[in-house]
Amino acid sequence: xxxxxxxxxxxxxxxxxxxxxxxxxxxxxxxxxxxxxxxxxxxxxxxxxxxxxxxxxxxxxxxxxxxxxxxxxxxxxxxxxxxxxxxxx
Ligand code: HEM
Numbered sequence: 001x002x003x004x005x006x007x008x009x010x011x012x013x014x015x016x017x018x019x020x021x022x023x024x025x026x027x028x029x030x031x032x033x034x035x036x037x038x039x040x041x042x043x044x045x046x047x048x049x050x051x052x053x054x055x056x057x058x059x060x061x062x063x064x065x066x067x068x069x070x071x072x073x074x075x076x077x078x079x080x081x082x083x084x085x086x087x088x089x
Contacts, residue, residue: 019059019062022055029052
């Protein structure tokens with residue numbers, strides 16, 4: 001593996017982990033910590049819920065793109081394994 005490729009892979013892996021953490025924190029906060037339902041008036045919790053939802057959804061896209069890049073960087077490994085198991089010609 002060239003240094004350039006391994007550096008790229010490391011960066012992709014670290015970023016994937018960071019986005020997984022953001023996804024977990026934002027998803028779990030909205031589910032378990034923030035109050036649900038509209039209770040009239042303006043609420044900082046409602047505002048925070050919307051921010052966290054946006055953050056969750058955009059992080060999900062970034063996470064999925066990073067997983068796709070990760071798989072692309074390992075594509076020859078994936079292909080050779082599929083071949084070894086008779087799943088690819
Ligand atoms: C690619 C990965 C993910 C996608 C596409 C995704 C997508 C979504 C979407 C669309 C919602 C609904 C948001 C809304 O109500 O507006 C949601 C909610 C939620 N997600 Fe994720 N999510 C992902 C990963 C995760 C991860 C890794 C965790 C935590 C380990 C997580 C925890 C949650 C929780 C707890 C909720 C419910 C929040 C609530 O009750 O309001 N998600 N997710």
